[in-house]
Amino acid sequence: MPVLDDWNLPFTDSDFSFIARLARQSSGIDLSDKKRDMVYARLSKRVRALGLVSFQDYCAVLAADPHGPETTAALNAITTNLTRFFREPHHFDHFARQALPDILHGLRTNPRRLRLWSAGCSSGEEPYTLAMVLSAALPSLAGWDARILATDIDTDVLGRAAAGVYGTHELERVPPDFRQRFFHPHSDGHFIVDEKLRQLIAFKPLNLMHSWPMHGPFDAIFCRNVAIYFSRADQTRLFERMADLLRPNGYLYIGHSENLFGLSNRFQLVARTIYRRLP
Known part of the structure; x- marks a missing residue:
């Protein structure tokens, strides 16, 4: 049945099926029927912005150029960007107290090279949190080749992330000493965000379902609340590919509602939603 609102934009089963299929093929995002209202609410703005009168017309625009800018705009609108500084704080506590000392102890061939990846970084709170924790743990980074790769499919939020500008309410979870320092x-x-902190991070657009230009190895990967939007088969492929890019004994941090059970046998669970790549 069509869905209508005060603006009278028809949204049929066929329209939703087309958008769900396009999202799946383009980004791996698995849009179940329960996401229908969300899709309508977010994409209706795109329909109106283009001066169209129905989702059927909008689907025709997407179909005419499935890899074009409007498809990118649609995916940006659909993508969920809920994030905050120090979200799931036990991850950052573990990274500072356990993972980082282990990583530094294991760095023998190149003892001052450190690589971290924030996959699905959204508007930047996660990689900046990582950078703060790293800077606090290693007060002098001058002699280090330390880099954080921060990627997201949503090109809109990447621009905001790179700018590093946040409101007071967004900094509520940042410890006062970190807020003053960074x-x-x-x-x-x-x-x-402090310039030295921003220099640690490279923000890049990346579709996790497509080819990856980076080769690793990474010492730790944060991929939190991302895989839940993928099918089980795509989750398996995703974590297998991440295992390939993690150094042996490297760490993988995933979201609070995610786990690797039945998806990969290349990781060992070491703490809640924290895994270590097997040698």
């Missing part, structure tokens, strides 16, 4: 007043009551 954020500076900007404009209109906002704060900007």
Whole structure:
């Protein structure tokens, strides 16, 4: 049955099926029927922005150029960007107290090279949290080749992440000493991330279902609350590929509602939603 609202935009089963199929093929996002209202709410803005009168017309635009800018805009709109600084704080506590010392102890061939990956970084809170924790644990990074790769399929949020500007309410979970050390007043009551911290991070667009330009090895990967949007088969492929890029005994951090049970036998569970790649 068509879905209508006050703007009278028809949204049929066929329209939803087309969008779900396009999202699946383009990004691996698995849109079940329960996501229908969310898809309508988010994409209706795109329909109106283009001056169209129905989702059927919008689907025709997408079908005409499935790899074009409007498909990118649609995926950006559909993608969920819920994030915050120090989300799931036990991950960062484990990274600082357990993972980082283990990683540094194991660095023998190149003792001052460190590579971290924030996969699905959204608007940047996760990689900046990682950078703060890393900087606090290693006060002098001058002699280190330390880099954090931060990727997301949503090109809109990547721009905001790279800018590193956040409102006061967004910094509520940042410890006061970190807030004072790593954020500076900007404009209109906002704060900007310290330049040295931003230099640690490379923000790049990446579709996790497509080929990956990086070769690793990474010492730790944060891929949290991302795989839940993929099918089981795609989750298996994703974590197998990440295992290939993690160094032996490297760490993988996943979301609070995710696990690797039945998906990969290349990891060992070491703490809640924290895994270590087997040698």
